Amino acid sequence: MTREDETSATCGRPIDPAVLADYWLALLPAAEEEAVEAHLFECDACDDRLRGIIEMAEALRALAHSGALRVVLGEDFIRHAEETGRRVRQYDFVPGQTVPCTISADDDLLVARLAVDLSGAERVDLSFRDPQGVERGRMNDIPVRTDAGHVTFQESATFAKAAPSSSMVARLLGEYFFQHTRTIPGRLVGTGDRMH
Protein backbone atom coordinates (compact mmCIF):
# COMPACT_ATOMS: atom_id res chain seq x y z
CA MET A 1 0.00 0.00 0.00
CA THR A 2 1.37 3.38 -0.94
CA ARG A 3 1.44 6.42 1.27
CA GLU A 4 -1.28 8.00 -0.90
CA ASP A 5 -3.50 4.95 -0.50
CA GLU A 6 -3.13 5.11 3.25
CA THR A 7 -4.06 8.76 3.27
CA SER A 8 -7.05 8.24 1.04
CA ALA A 9 -8.26 5.55 3.43
CA THR A 10 -8.31 7.94 6.37
CA CYS A 11 -9.44 11.18 4.80
CA GLY A 12 -12.67 11.61 2.91
CA ARG A 13 -11.35 14.40 0.73
CA PRO A 14 -7.54 14.22 0.75
CA ILE A 15 -5.72 17.22 -0.61
CA ASP A 16 -3.85 16.54 -3.82
CA PRO A 17 -0.07 16.41 -3.22
CA ALA A 18 0.43 18.97 -5.98
CA VAL A 19 -1.84 21.39 -4.11
CA LEU A 20 0.06 20.76 -0.88
CA ALA A 21 3.34 21.38 -2.68
CA ASP A 22 2.01 24.65 -4.06
CA TYR A 23 0.69 25.56 -0.62
CA TRP A 24 4.13 25.10 0.90
CA LEU A 25 5.65 27.18 -1.90
CA ALA A 26 3.07 29.95 -1.25
CA LEU A 27 1.79 29.62 -4.80
CA LEU A 28 -1.91 29.16 -4.08
CA PRO A 29 -4.47 31.93 -4.43
CA ALA A 30 -5.50 33.35 -1.04
CA ALA A 31 -8.93 31.72 -0.98
CA GLU A 32 -7.55 28.29 -1.83
CA GLU A 33 -4.77 28.68 0.72
CA GLU A 34 -7.30 29.44 3.45
CA ALA A 35 -9.36 26.40 2.51
CA VAL A 36 -6.28 24.19 2.58
CA GLU A 37 -5.26 25.48 6.00
CA ALA A 38 -8.73 24.99 7.43
CA HIS A 39 -8.63 21.38 6.24
CA LEU A 40 -5.09 20.81 7.55
CA PHE A 41 -6.06 21.92 11.03
CA GLU A 42 -8.76 19.27 11.19
CA CYS A 43 -7.23 16.37 9.25
CA ASP A 44 -4.37 14.30 10.64
CA ALA A 45 -3.96 12.36 7.40
CA CYS A 46 -3.42 15.44 5.25
CA ASP A 47 -1.25 16.98 7.95
CA ASP A 48 0.96 13.89 7.72
CA ARG A 49 0.95 14.14 3.97
CA LEU A 50 2.05 17.79 4.19
CA ARG A 51 4.99 16.71 6.35
CA GLY A 52 6.10 14.41 3.54
CA ILE A 53 5.80 17.28 1.07
CA ILE A 54 7.90 19.48 3.36
CA GLU A 55 10.59 16.82 3.68
CA MET A 56 10.80 16.67 -0.08
CA ALA A 57 10.79 20.48 -0.41
CA GLU A 58 13.60 20.92 2.11
CA ALA A 59 15.68 18.21 0.47
CA LEU A 60 15.14 19.77 -2.97
CA ARG A 61 16.09 23.18 -1.64
CA ALA A 62 19.32 21.77 -0.21
CA LEU A 63 20.05 19.97 -3.46
CA ALA A 64 19.40 23.10 -5.53
CA HIS A 65 21.73 25.11 -3.28
CA SER A 66 24.46 22.47 -3.41
CA GLY A 67 25.31 23.21 -7.03
CA ALA A 68 25.73 19.47 -7.51
CA LEU A 69 23.40 19.13 -10.48
CA ARG A 70 24.09 19.57 -14.16
CA VAL A 71 21.10 21.59 -15.22
CA VAL A 72 20.04 24.34 -17.62
CA LEU A 73 19.24 27.56 -15.78
CA GLY A 74 17.97 31.03 -16.55
CA GLU A 75 20.01 34.21 -16.34
CA ASP A 76 17.73 35.56 -13.60
CA PHE A 77 18.66 32.58 -11.47
CA ILE A 78 22.40 33.22 -11.89
CA ARG A 79 21.99 36.92 -11.13
CA HIS A 80 19.92 36.20 -8.05
CA ALA A 81 22.43 33.66 -6.78
CA GLU A 82 25.20 36.24 -7.01
CA GLU A 83 23.10 38.93 -5.37
CA THR A 84 22.45 36.66 -2.44
CA GLY A 85 26.12 36.03 -1.82
CA ARG A 86 26.77 32.79 -3.69
CA ARG A 87 30.12 32.53 -5.42
CA VAL A 88 29.33 31.79 -9.03
CA ARG A 89 32.22 30.94 -11.35
CA GLN A 90 31.13 31.68 -14.90
CA TYR A 91 32.63 31.03 -18.30
CA ASP A 92 31.40 32.37 -21.63
CA PHE A 93 31.99 30.40 -24.79
CA VAL A 94 31.60 31.16 -28.47
CA PRO A 95 31.54 28.28 -30.98
CA GLY A 96 34.97 26.77 -31.58
CA GLN A 97 36.59 28.57 -28.69
CA THR A 98 38.74 26.75 -26.15
CA VAL A 99 38.40 28.25 -22.68
CA PRO A 100 40.69 27.28 -19.79
CA CYS A 101 38.52 26.77 -16.77
CA THR A 102 38.70 25.60 -13.19
CA ILE A 103 36.79 25.77 -9.94
CA SER A 104 38.03 26.61 -6.47
CA ALA A 105 36.93 25.15 -3.18
CA ASP A 106 35.17 28.43 -2.34
CA ASP A 107 33.00 28.46 -5.44
CA ASP A 108 29.37 27.51 -4.94
CA LEU A 109 28.17 27.26 -8.51
CA LEU A 110 29.90 26.60 -11.84
CA VAL A 111 28.16 28.03 -14.87
CA ALA A 112 28.87 27.95 -18.61
CA ARG A 113 27.22 30.24 -21.10
CA LEU A 114 27.32 28.97 -24.69
CA ALA A 115 26.69 31.59 -27.38
CA VAL A 116 24.36 30.28 -30.06
CA ASP A 117 21.62 31.51 -32.35
CA LEU A 118 18.63 29.27 -31.75
CA SER A 119 16.13 31.18 -33.87
CA GLY A 120 13.68 28.70 -35.29
CA ALA A 121 14.98 25.72 -33.31
CA GLU A 122 12.23 23.35 -32.23
CA ARG A 123 14.40 21.18 -30.04
CA VAL A 124 17.94 21.50 -28.73
CA ASP A 125 20.18 18.82 -27.22
CA LEU A 126 23.43 19.50 -25.41
CA SER A 127 26.04 16.80 -25.90
CA PHE A 128 29.30 16.40 -24.01
CA ARG A 129 32.17 14.59 -25.70
CA ASP A 130 35.72 13.77 -24.86
CA PRO A 131 38.54 14.96 -27.16
CA GLN A 132 38.25 11.71 -29.11
CA GLY A 133 34.65 12.51 -29.96
CA VAL A 134 33.05 9.89 -27.72
CA GLU A 135 29.86 11.16 -26.17
CA ARG A 136 30.11 11.13 -22.38
CA GLY A 137 26.80 12.72 -21.55
CA ARG A 138 23.78 14.27 -23.19
CA MET A 139 21.04 16.61 -22.08
CA ASN A 140 18.04 15.94 -24.28
CA ASP A 141 15.50 18.55 -25.27
CA ILE A 142 16.81 21.27 -22.98
CA PRO A 143 14.64 24.29 -22.17
CA VAL A 144 15.83 27.29 -24.17
CA ARG A 145 14.78 30.79 -24.95
CA THR A 146 15.22 30.95 -28.68
CA ASP A 147 15.74 34.72 -28.52
CA ALA A 148 18.40 34.65 -25.79
CA GLY A 149 21.44 34.15 -28.00
CA HIS A 150 22.93 31.66 -25.59
CA VAL A 151 22.32 28.59 -23.47
CA THR A 152 23.30 28.74 -19.80
CA PHE A 153 23.87 25.59 -17.85
CA GLN A 154 25.25 24.72 -14.47
CA GLU A 155 27.89 22.03 -14.35
CA SER A 156 28.01 19.95 -11.21
CA ALA A 157 30.35 21.78 -8.84
CA THR A 158 30.72 18.57 -6.86
CA PHE A 159 31.87 16.71 -9.96
CA ALA A 160 34.13 19.52 -11.15
CA LYS A 161 35.87 19.90 -7.80
CA ALA A 162 36.71 16.20 -7.77
CA ALA A 163 37.60 15.82 -11.46
CA PRO A 164 41.21 15.59 -12.70
CA SER A 165 42.50 17.96 -15.36
CA SER A 166 40.74 17.07 -18.58
CA SER A 167 39.14 18.41 -21.74
CA MET A 168 35.53 18.31 -22.75
CA VAL A 169 33.69 19.44 -25.86
CA ALA A 170 30.11 20.67 -25.61
CA ARG A 171 27.96 20.52 -28.71
CA LEU A 172 24.59 22.11 -29.07
CA LEU A 173 22.48 20.12 -31.48
CA GLY A 174 19.48 21.98 -32.80
CA GLU A 175 16.59 20.33 -34.52
CA TYR A 176 15.08 22.37 -37.31
CA PHE A 177 12.07 21.20 -39.25
CA PHE A 178 12.01 21.59 -43.02
CA GLN A 179 8.67 20.86 -44.55
CA HIS A 180 9.23 20.45 -48.26
CA THR A 181 6.48 20.79 -50.82
CA ARG A 182 7.20 18.87 -53.99
CA THR A 183 7.80 20.75 -57.22
CA ILE A 184 4.67 20.85 -59.31
CA PRO A 185 5.39 19.22 -62.71
CA GLY A 186 5.31 21.51 -65.70
CA ARG A 187 5.83 24.75 -63.84
CA LEU A 188 9.03 26.55 -64.66
CA VAL A 189 9.13 29.30 -62.06
CA GLY A 190 8.62 29.40 -58.33
CA THR A 191 9.43 26.63 -55.87
CA GLY A 192 7.47 25.45 -52.93
CA ASP A 193 10.40 25.06 -50.57
CA ARG A 194 9.54 26.40 -47.19
CA MET A 195 11.28 26.30 -43.89
CA HIS A 196 9.34 26.28 -40.63
Place this chain on the structure above:
Amino acid sequence: MFAEMSDAALVQCVAKGQHEAEAEVCRRLGPRIRLYGLRHLHSASAADDLVQHVLLKTLEALRAGRLREAVKRAPFVLGTCRMTVLELRSSQQRQEHLLEEFGGVLMPVQADPTPLDGERLARCVGALRERERSVVVMTYYDETSAIETGRSLGISEANVRVIRHRALKQLRACMEATA
Protein backbone atom coordinates in the same frame (compact mmCIF):
# COMPACT_ATOMS: atom_id res chain seq x y z
CA MET B 1 -4.19 8.20 30.29
CA PHE B 2 -4.64 11.46 28.36
CA ALA B 3 -2.84 10.28 25.23
CA GLU B 4 -5.69 7.91 24.36
CA MET B 5 -8.43 10.34 25.33
CA SER B 6 -10.70 11.86 22.70
CA ASP B 7 -10.46 15.58 21.99
CA ALA B 8 -13.85 16.17 23.58
CA ALA B 9 -12.91 14.38 26.81
CA LEU B 10 -9.58 16.16 26.88
CA VAL B 11 -11.27 19.53 26.63
CA GLN B 12 -13.41 18.70 29.63
CA CYS B 13 -10.32 17.79 31.65
CA VAL B 14 -8.64 21.07 30.70
CA ALA B 15 -11.73 22.98 31.74
CA LYS B 16 -11.42 21.27 35.13
CA GLY B 17 -7.85 22.56 35.42
CA GLN B 18 -5.94 19.31 34.90
CA HIS B 19 -2.43 20.31 33.84
CA GLU B 20 -1.56 16.98 32.27
CA ALA B 21 -4.54 17.36 29.98
CA GLU B 22 -3.22 20.76 28.97
CA ALA B 23 0.13 19.21 28.16
CA GLU B 24 -1.61 16.66 25.94
CA VAL B 25 -3.42 19.46 24.12
CA CYS B 26 -0.04 21.08 23.48
CA ARG B 27 1.35 17.80 22.21
CA ARG B 28 -1.50 17.38 19.76
CA LEU B 29 -1.67 20.94 18.46
CA GLY B 30 1.94 22.08 18.69
CA PRO B 31 3.37 20.36 15.60
CA ARG B 32 0.50 21.55 13.43
CA ILE B 33 0.85 25.14 14.58
CA ARG B 34 4.57 24.96 14.00
CA LEU B 35 4.09 23.91 10.38
CA TYR B 36 1.80 26.88 9.91
CA GLY B 37 4.50 29.09 11.40
CA LEU B 38 7.23 27.66 9.19
CA ARG B 39 5.09 28.18 6.14
CA HIS B 40 4.22 31.79 6.90
CA LEU B 41 7.17 33.06 8.94
CA HIS B 42 10.04 31.18 7.24
CA SER B 43 11.92 30.89 10.51
CA ALA B 44 12.13 28.04 12.98
CA SER B 45 12.48 30.37 15.96
CA ALA B 46 9.54 32.50 14.84
CA ALA B 47 7.51 29.33 14.34
CA ASP B 48 8.38 28.26 17.89
CA ASP B 49 7.22 31.65 19.17
CA LEU B 50 3.98 31.19 17.29
CA VAL B 51 3.45 27.76 18.82
CA GLN B 52 3.84 29.13 22.31
CA HIS B 53 1.57 32.08 21.74
CA VAL B 54 -1.21 30.13 20.05
CA LEU B 55 -1.10 27.36 22.62
CA LEU B 56 -1.34 29.88 25.42
CA LYS B 57 -4.36 31.53 23.84
CA THR B 58 -5.93 28.14 23.24
CA LEU B 59 -5.38 27.00 26.81
CA GLU B 60 -6.85 30.25 28.06
CA ALA B 61 -9.95 29.68 25.96
CA LEU B 62 -10.21 26.03 27.00
CA ARG B 63 -9.86 26.86 30.65
CA ALA B 64 -12.56 29.47 30.29
CA GLY B 65 -14.81 26.88 28.68
CA ARG B 66 -15.15 28.82 25.45
CA LEU B 67 -14.20 25.89 23.18
CA ARG B 68 -16.36 23.06 24.46
CA GLU B 69 -18.00 22.62 21.06
CA ALA B 70 -15.71 20.58 18.80
CA VAL B 71 -16.58 22.54 15.68
CA LYS B 72 -15.10 25.67 17.21
CA ARG B 73 -11.70 24.33 18.19
CA ALA B 74 -9.84 24.00 14.87
CA PRO B 75 -11.18 27.33 13.53
CA PHE B 76 -10.17 28.98 16.80
CA VAL B 77 -6.61 27.63 16.60
CA LEU B 78 -6.25 28.48 12.91
CA GLY B 79 -7.74 31.92 13.43
CA THR B 80 -5.37 32.57 16.30
CA CYS B 81 -2.47 31.47 14.11
CA ARG B 82 -3.51 33.90 11.40
CA MET B 83 -3.98 36.79 13.79
CA THR B 84 -0.68 36.09 15.52
CA VAL B 85 1.24 35.95 12.27
CA LEU B 86 -0.22 39.31 11.33
CA GLU B 87 0.78 40.69 14.70
CA LEU B 88 4.26 39.17 14.52
CA ARG B 89 4.81 40.73 11.15
CA SER B 90 4.03 44.20 12.46
CA SER B 91 5.61 43.76 15.88
CA GLN B 92 8.18 41.50 17.53
CA GLN B 93 6.70 41.89 20.98
CA ARG B 94 6.73 38.76 23.06
CA GLN B 95 3.93 37.58 25.30
CA GLU B 96 6.08 37.23 28.38
CA HIS B 97 3.29 37.72 30.89
CA LEU B 98 1.36 34.82 29.36
CA LEU B 99 4.47 32.67 29.34
CA GLU B 100 5.02 33.38 33.01
CA GLU B 101 1.51 32.20 33.75
CA PHE B 102 1.33 29.13 31.54
CA GLY B 103 4.95 28.37 30.69
CA GLY B 104 5.06 25.35 32.98
CA VAL B 105 2.66 23.31 30.91
CA LEU B 106 4.29 24.03 27.59
CA MET B 107 6.44 21.27 26.24
CA PRO B 108 8.87 21.16 23.35
CA VAL B 109 7.17 20.34 20.10
CA GLN B 110 8.61 17.69 17.85
CA ALA B 111 11.82 18.46 16.02
CA ASP B 112 12.01 19.18 12.33
CA PRO B 113 11.49 16.14 10.11
CA THR B 114 14.45 13.91 9.40
CA PRO B 115 15.97 14.96 6.08
CA LEU B 116 15.44 12.70 3.10
CA ASP B 117 18.33 10.69 1.73
CA GLY B 118 20.05 13.40 -0.31
CA GLU B 119 22.01 11.06 -2.55
CA ARG B 120 18.92 9.09 -3.47
CA LEU B 121 17.01 12.28 -4.17
CA ALA B 122 19.88 13.54 -6.36
CA ARG B 123 19.66 10.35 -8.42
CA CYS B 124 15.90 10.78 -8.78
CA VAL B 125 16.31 14.42 -9.81
CA GLY B 126 18.98 13.33 -12.26
CA ALA B 127 16.48 10.98 -13.88
CA LEU B 128 14.01 13.78 -14.62
CA ARG B 129 13.69 15.29 -18.06
CA GLU B 130 15.86 18.36 -18.58
CA ARG B 131 13.09 20.94 -18.38
CA GLU B 132 11.65 19.23 -15.30
CA ARG B 133 15.03 19.39 -13.59
CA SER B 134 15.45 23.05 -14.53
CA VAL B 135 12.00 23.95 -13.22
CA VAL B 136 12.51 22.04 -9.97
CA VAL B 137 15.91 23.59 -9.26
CA MET B 138 14.76 27.11 -10.05
CA THR B 139 11.55 26.70 -8.07
CA TYR B 140 13.12 25.33 -4.91
CA TYR B 141 16.37 27.28 -4.93
CA ASP B 142 14.60 30.39 -3.78
CA GLU B 143 10.93 29.80 -4.45
CA THR B 144 11.17 31.43 -7.85
CA SER B 145 7.71 32.11 -9.23
CA ALA B 146 6.32 30.27 -12.22
CA ILE B 147 6.32 33.54 -14.16
CA GLU B 148 10.04 34.17 -13.56
CA THR B 149 10.98 30.56 -14.18
CA GLY B 150 9.00 30.46 -17.39
CA ARG B 151 10.45 33.71 -18.63
CA SER B 152 13.99 32.49 -18.03
CA LEU B 153 13.46 29.13 -19.69
CA GLY B 154 11.15 30.05 -22.55
CA ILE B 155 8.19 28.17 -21.04
CA SER B 156 4.70 29.52 -20.36
CA GLU B 157 3.64 30.08 -16.75
CA ALA B 158 0.93 27.45 -17.02
CA ASN B 159 3.37 24.96 -18.47
CA VAL B 160 5.84 25.59 -15.65
CA ARG B 161 3.12 24.59 -13.19
CA VAL B 162 2.33 21.42 -15.14
CA ILE B 163 6.01 20.52 -15.41
CA ARG B 164 6.56 21.14 -11.68
CA HIS B 165 3.61 18.98 -10.65
CA ARG B 166 4.66 16.19 -13.00
CA ALA B 167 8.24 16.33 -11.76
CA LEU B 168 7.23 16.19 -8.10
CA LYS B 169 4.95 13.23 -8.78
CA GLN B 170 7.83 11.41 -10.46
CA LEU B 171 10.17 12.28 -7.62
CA ARG B 172 7.76 10.91 -5.01
CA ALA B 173 7.36 7.72 -7.02
CA CYS B 174 11.12 7.43 -7.49
CA MET B 175 11.83 7.95 -3.79
CA GLU B 176 9.24 5.37 -2.78
CA ALA B 177 10.43 2.87 -5.39
CA THR B 178 14.05 3.10 -4.30
CA ALA B 179 13.38 3.24 -0.56
